[in-house]
Amino acid sequence: MAKNTDLDDFRVPFFDGGKKLKPFDLSSVDPSAKPFSTGTKDGDRARLAEIGAQLDDLQERLHAQRHQRVLLVLQGMDTSGKDGTVRAVFHDVDPLGLRIVPFRAPSEREAAHDFLWRVHAQAPMAGEFAIFNRSHYEDVLVPRVLKQIDADECERRYRHIRDFEALMADTGTTIVKCFLHISKDEQRERLQARxxxxxxxWKFDVSDLEARKLWDHYQHAYAVALGATSTDYAPWYVIPGNSKTHRNVMVAELLLRTMQGMKLEFPPAKESLKGIKVE
Amino acid sequence: MAKNTDLDDFRVPFFDGGKKLKPFDLSSVDPSAKPFSTGTKDGDRARLAEIGAQLDDLQERLHAQRHQRVLLVLQGMDTSGKDGTVRAVFHDVDPLGLRIVPFRAPSEREAAHDFLWRVHAQAPMAGEFAIFNRSHYEDVLVPRVLKQIDADECERRYRHIRDFEALMADTGTTIVKCFLHISKDEQRERLQARxxxxxxxWKFDVSDLEARKLWDHYQHAYAVALGATSTDYAPWYVIPGNSKTHRNVMVAELLLRTMQGMKLEFPPAKESLKGIKVE
Known part of the structure; x- marks a missing residue:
């Protein structure tokens, strides 16, 4: 295993608070890189199982405490592996402490509110680990690429997102955001396979091919999003995702480090239970 | 494996529509029985893994169709294994298609509505498999045992529950309800272990011991509930649960048979995708 590999190398530089958005240079990360791979698929699977057991223990402590909260945001182009990541990384984590929230195109009622209304409603509660499969970022990325909003509105929305994520972080939610980074060639193979x-x-709609035609526009929109919202309280990580096993291990390593940093302990034993014999 | 064992032997007799509630005779089912066991714990685990893979496939079809819905209701005394059942039976099922809904004591806002309001809000949507970990039944069982409602109100509530479940069933939801049946001795051991x-x-509150003192009252309240609401469209099954591996296998077998009966097929291939080469 690449023990010296640093997750921080894949963290998008912190947003500096300036007014001008600086897109992150996505081309600086090779989607085929496997920095967190053990070198073999079998090794990666074993490592994933090892981390899975640790995540399960940490999640039980989180759940037992009912105090802190965790939010994982997963974004990426079609076929980038959001569903597969959830399935693989959380395979050994107790489903009772997880809540997976898929965001699709807003309903009429949702669209009649501000764009963070439906997202806030799904925020994790105390003791909960929530996973956003797509998220509030879609409500900036998609309209921006389709030219339904201009650059100023885009900036305003990212400011609102930073403020919203600051609210969650300040009130006890640990936020991690992953951009699953695949190449255009890799997407072609995966779409063709479907x-x-x-x-x-059923997973496929002809409109997916329309989105693919806008690949460069989406990559740029993501670069802007990552640069504008990778704060110290809600950082973005770029996950090289052409290799599925690597992607899974890297996301798992990131979550492991994140949760280890939360000092999750079981609540103290209850004195009132000491010595009780059940009749 | 006990191939000739019939799940129907553990189904509570259908509610006959009469006005008089007839409690189900819970003593007729031995909580230590293992009718669906293969004979060994290892064999049971292997069988569970086998069924898990089949349930995963069926759940993917359910999800792909986005048409039918499934609701599993889990009830039982404290420590009867509701959490453990969810974890074990669904270990190999894609979490993306599941939604686990824990019901606790109603909040002030929830209690200000009719008792089915918060339950209806959590009903599964098309393509979804929802699991109620505790349910609307708590809102009859607990107040009845604590004498907050009388027998007439209890009958009224069960009638409302039958009507509500009929609505869900008529509109495409397959409902299965499991009562996890443990003995009072088994509960003592499990509480003591905690x-x-x-x-x-953290899983334990001294008030759990108060509920245990009312064991016979709760058993009777369950007997009334099962007898009053085991309809042909939302049947109750009594799951002998002193053995955890047996309990898991039996619930899995029940779900397997139920979902096999739903004729779940993948949606037809899309003609529009035929021959398309992704560029």
């Missing part, structure tokens, strides 16, 4: 397997057609 | 392990104290 087309070639009729039992996967 | 008391003896300080890292488990």
């Amino acid at each position: 087309i070639d397997d009729p039992t996967k057609h | 008391i003896d392990d300080p890292t488990k104290h």
Whole structure:
């Protein structure tokens, strides 16, 4: 295992608070890199199982405390592996302490509110680990690429997002955000695989190909998003994702380090229970 | 494996629609029985893994269809294994298609509505498998045992529950309800184990011992509940639960049979995708 690899190398530089947005240079991260791989797929799977057991223990402490909260935000292009990451990384974590929140296009009622209304409603509660599968970022990225909002509105929305995430962080939520980074070639292969397997057609809409045509626009919109919202209280990490096993291990390592830093202990034993014999 | 064992033997007799509630005779089911066990713990675990893979496939079809819905209701005395059942039975099922809903004592806002208001809000949507960890039944059982409601009100509530479950069933939800059946001795051992392990104290409240003192009252209240609401569209099954591995296998077998009966197929291939090459 690449023990000396530093997760911080994949953290997007902190947003400096200036007014001008500086897009992050996504081309500086190779989507095929495997810095957290053990070197073999079997080794990666073993490492993932090892981390999974540790995450399960940490999550039980989080749940037992009912005090702190964790929010993982997963973003990435179509087929970047958001669903697969959730499934693999949390395979050994007790589902009772997790809440997975998929965000799709807003409903009419949701769209009739400000864009953070539906997101706030899904924020994790004390003791909970919430996973946003897509998130509030979609409500800036998509309209920006489709030119429904201009650069000024985009800046305003990212400011609102920073403020919203600051509120959550200040009130006890640890936030980690992952951009699953795949190459355009890798996406072609994955989309083609879905087309070639009729039992996967339900995952596919012809409009996905329209989004692919806008690949460069989306990559730029992501670069702006990452640069504008990678704060010290809610950092973005770019996860090289062409290799699925690497992606899973790296996200797991990141969550492990994050939760280890939360000083999660079981609540103190209850004196009132001492010596009680159940009849 | 006890291939000839019939799940129907553990189904509470259908509610006949009469006005008089007939409590189910819980003493007719031995909580230590293991009718669905393979005979060994290892064999049970292997069978569970086998069913887990099948449930995962069925759940993917359910999710792909986005048409039918499934609701599993889990009830039982403290320590009967509701949490453990969820964890074990769904270990290999994709968490993206599951939603686990824990019901606790109603909040002030929830209590200001009718008792089914908060439950309806959590009903599964198309393509979803929802698990109620405790449920609307608590809102009849607990107040009845604590004598906050009388027998007439209890009957009224069960009638409302039958009507509510009929609404869900008529509109595409397959409902299965499990009563995890443990003995009073088994509960003593499990409660004592929690008391003896300080890292488990957070799961324990001294008031749990008060509920244990009312064991017979709760057993009777459950007997009334099962008899009054085991309809053909939302049947109750009594799951012998003193053995955890048996309990898990039996719930898994029940869900497997239920979902196999739903004729879950992947949606038809999309003609529009035929022959498309991704560029």
